[in-house]
Amino acid sequence: MRPEPPRDAETVAGLGEFGLIRRVTEGRAQPPPTLLGPGDDAAVVAAADGRVVASTDVLVEGVHFRLDWSNPEQVGRKAVAVNLADIVAMGAVPTGVLVGLACPGDTRVELADGLFAGMWQEAANAGIGVVGGDMVTSETLVISVTALGDLEGRAPVTRSGARPGDVLAYAGRLGWAAAGLAVLGRGFRSPVAVVGAQRVPEPPYAAGPQAARAGATAMLDVSDGLLADLGHMAAASEVAINVRTEGFEVHQRLLDVASALGADPLHWMLTGGEDHALVAAFPTPGQVPDDWHPIGWVGKGSGVTVDGRPYEGPTNGWEHWR
Structure with missing residues (x-):
């Protein structure tokens, strides 16, 4: 899927591990949570x-991304975004990310440049920096990101706290990445908005801490389908x-693509993953923050229903090795 590099292309093997590290870190500014960034044996990040709060995701070329569908910068942004979505889903504020990169020695330096440009951009979108990581040789391009967060004195909002009577609501986009995947799977590259949603998710970073402050009882990010x-x-x-x-707001663009x-x-919207929207339970309708959309309720019993009935379509979501 990845085009072969030209024979005279500068490669990561030519730069070497430390040369590549210098290339992707020099001149980058760090925000206040980073007390000590790249360049030493470990980073130091403030934890007032x-x-x-820590979370790790691993992205493998051909499984989580394709370089004939996405450019390196988009892949880098996605790698950081999917991790930060887990942090804010706990009600925490992101404080930094650590990046591990494994790639073949003949990987073009410009590909690495693009990956890290995207990572730095997405980290900046969340008000943080890339504080450290590791680089190794591998037969396959693999990106591992560990994200860190600060609860600011609050209890973490877990997925186990929902109670009967709670109101269910979501923030962010639902169904856009699935629509983009359907478009790309048909061999098309437009509409740009839905294809872009598959290439780069846009988690609502501020909405997680907002929900925690509002008293959310349970929360998670939608990675495998609502x-x-x-x-x-x-x-x-x-x-x-x-x-x-x-309760769903179906955007006209989704209606057009579906048609x-x-x-x-x-x-x-019900089953598509990779948008990394947030869904949470709140004790009362009055506690649902602005920009969150009420879409249901929590009751006694077990399982998930749609409009009071079991959903007839597939709902299992993505699971590795299955």
Whole structure:
């Protein structure tokens, strides 16, 4: 899937490990949470709360991204975004990311430049920096990102705290990445908006801490599909969750793409992953913050229903090795 580099292209092997590290870190400014950035044996990141929220994701070429569908900068942004979504889903504020890169020696330096440019850009979008990491040789291009966060004195918002009577709401986009995947799978590269959603998710970083401050009882990010991820919340909280489709705001662009492909946009919103929207439970409707969309309720029992009935389409979401 990746084009072969020209024979005279500058490669990471030519630069060497430390040369590449210098290339992708020099001249980069660090925000206040970074007390000591790249260049030493380890980074030092402020943890005023006394606790550190941490999450790691690994992205493998051909499994999580394709360089014939996305450019290196987009892949770099996605690698950071999917990790930061997990941090804010706990109600924490991001404080830094560590990056591990494994790649073949003949990888073009410009590809690495693009990856790290995207990582720095997405980190900056969340008000943080790339504070350190590692680089190794590998037969496959692999990106590992560890994200760190600060709870600011609050309790973490887990997926196990939902209670009967809670209101369910989401923030961010649902169904856009699934629509983009459907478009790319047909061999098209437009509409740009939905294709871009598949290439680079846009998690609502501010919405996670906002929900925590508002009293959210449970929260998670939608990585594998709304219904599949709500199944995790229902099981962890030992409750039943009912999603009401009348609460969804279906964007006209999704309607247009679905019409062109003969698809159901609501199915994308219910089962499509990789948008990394946030979904949370709140004790009362009055506690649902602005920019969050109420879409259901939590009750006694188990499992997830849609408009009071089991969903007829597939809802299992993505699971490795299955």
